[in-house]
Amino acid sequence: MRTLERAGLAGVDLLKAAQEMSEWVVKVRRELHQHPELMYDLNVTTTIVKRLLDEIGIPYEFPVGKSGIVGQVGSGLAPVVALRSDMDALPVHENPDEDTRGFASLTAGRMHACGHDGHMSMLLAAAKLLKERESLLVGTVKLVFQPAEEGGAGGLAMALDGVLEKPHPVAMMFGMHLWPWIPSGTFAMKEGRMFAAAGTFEVAVRGKGGHAAAGIGVDVVDPVVASAAIVTQLQSIVSREVHPNEQAIVSVTKINGGDAYNVIPNEVVIGGTLRAFSRDVYNLIERRAKEIIELTAKAHAVELARVCMEMLYPHPDTHPQDVAKTVVEQDRVLEAKATMGGEDFAYFAEKIPSAFIYIGIGNETKRTTAGLHSPNFKVDESALPLGAALHASLAVRALAERGGIKDLTKTDL
Ligand SMILES: [Zn+2]
Ligand SMILES: [Zn+2]
Structure with missing residues (x-):
């Protein structure tokens, strides 16, 4: 031997x-x-x-x-x-x-x-x-x-x-x-x-653009305020829904929309990343992020032109x-x-x-x-x-x- x-x-x-x-x-x-x-x-x-x-x-x-x-x-x-x-x-x-x-x-x-x-x-x-x-x-x-x-x-x-x-x-x-x-x-x-399991998301929040003053209450549907609400709401997933022993991240890393002081834009695009150390937690934050985005948009009477979520790496x-x-x-x-x-x-x-x-x-x-x-x-x-x-x-x-x-x-x- x-x-x-x-x-x-x-x-x-x-x-x-x-x-x-x-x-x-x-x-x-x-x-x-x-x-x-x-x-x-x-x-x-x-x-x-x-x-x-x-x-x-x-x-x-x-x-x-x-x-x-x-x-x-x-x-x-x-x-x-x-x-x-x-x-x-x-x-x-x-x-x-x-x-x-x-x-x-x-x-x-x-x-x-x-x-x-x-x-x-x-x-x-x-x-x-x-x-x-x-x-x-x-x-x-x-x-x-x-x-x-x-x-x-x-x-x-x-x-x-x-x-x-x-x-x-x-x-x-x-x-x-x-x-x-x-x-x-x-x-x-x-x-x-x-x-970590890592993924990305991107959402296009569509309202109805118009005059930043004269259009309010007439024909403007503001995607900026709706987007702000979505960004804020997303932060409650990790703090309120993920067990403290688990680790997860929901980060909004880009917001793009509008280019004038007196015009409410038609659309705002929000994107970011989701991360977790287990597939279960990843699936949870991804599902909740999607629900929060959809329902917050509804609450603000805007539409979602596009929601994409992609998982890049399992752990x-x-x-x-x-x-x-x-x-x-x-x-x-x-x-x-x-x-x-x-x-x-x-x-x-x-x-x-x-x-x-x-x-x-x-x-x-x-x-x-x-x-x-x-x-x-x-x-x-x-x-x-x-x-x-x-x-x-x-x-x-x-x-x-x-x-x-x-x-x-x-x-x-
Ligand atoms: Zn590298
Ligand atoms: Zn490398």
């Missing part, structure tokens, strides 16, 4: 191998960083990823979920575990410094400001690590490169295309995010709720992993804080057991502490091999637990 250590598959072994390919990972990340693309339009990005998979010798399916790529390492048989990276960038104009100018975005107004370039490079490095050890795998690791994480439901598109089922059901899935808010060299994860339940402690020292594995942010990984996590891990990149000296989505966002690239090793370790461990590693049983772990 062998152990993971003796098979050369322990976290430390994979970390050592990942660190030996540091230069390669950084090169890959920088190439991807120069070509940021949005949502599903990932022509250059997917061309690079496919080229690298070809170089590593990994077969893949493309397109899956409009422009996603699914690579495969191992025997092709069950058990199957999956590793996921997102691929899309943001409509942000990069503000490079002297360290990053040499490989900054080549497209004005677009930037990998959420680190998805780093995620792809970590997953490709993990693919390389696993490919080099493929003869030890009895099961299969799926490498999921998804489009449109930034509000485009790319995870859902891939799930609908059967990425979790075909040809064998995926038993467990892992996702990661570079995280500037924790120190470089650390990981953070959390049991249970980690991200994932994640599970803690001892695996992280085999890659870095125990005190470098932190407890993550839950956030009201959304994460598209949830489309996978709500269907199968999953874990989501933050990879620390915060380093004051390297000035890599700017937040995600900032034009000053910068990656401490020394974290990339750590993420790669963690990806590979998570896959190996999850396979081993399911009999997917040659000559290893559960007691050998």
Whole structure:
């Protein structure tokens, strides 16, 4: 009987191998960083990823979920575990410094400001690590490169295309995010709720415009006062209808209507976001928001020209992993804080057991502490091999637990 250590598959072994390919990972990340693309339009990005998979010798399916790529390492048989990276960038104009100018975005107004370039490079490095050890795998690791994480439901598109089922059901899935808010060299994860279910709404409140003085009581129906009442009424949902032990947000973030001092407009458009940590609470606030909007409009004798509500991200339940402690020292594995942010990984996590891990990149000296989505966002690239090793370790461990590693049983772990 062998152990993971003796098979050369322990976290430390994979970390050592990942660190030996540091230069390669950084090169890959920088190439991807120069070509940021949005949502599903990932022509250059997917061309690079496919080229690298070809170089590593990994077969893949493309397109899956409009422009996603699914690579495969191992025997092709069950058990199957999956590793996921997102691929899309943001409509942000990069503000490079002297360290990053040499490989900054080549497209004005677009930037990998959420680190998805780093995620792809970590997953490709993990693919390389696993490919080099493929003869030890009895099961299969799926490498999921998804489009449109930034509000485009790319995870859902891939799930609908059967990425979790075909040809064998995926038993467990892992996702990661570079995280500037924790120190470089650390990981953070959390049991249970980690991200919120997030949705948006938009309502067009239609009255009857006219003279701001002469029209009152004659032929004007005021959508401004009605909109103000809707905004105020919506605030009672969280304070009066959501249990104090639960968390939820109803935020009105835009009101647009009118452009003169003496004219009451025809229409006012209100929009905002709804968030909660459980589907039940999300469904409650969404249903009540809709009722309050409709009935308040009625009370004010205005009509609703349009009500749209869209749920962007369901919430994932994640599970803690001892695996992280085999890659870095125990005190470098932190407890993550839950956030009201959304994460598209949830489309996978709500269907199968999953874990989501933050990879620390915060380093004051390297000035890599700017937040995600900032034009000053910068990656401490020394974290990339750590993420790669963690990806590979998570896959190996999850396979081993399911009999997917040659000559290893559960007691050998
Ligand atoms: Zn983002
Ligand atoms: Zn992101």
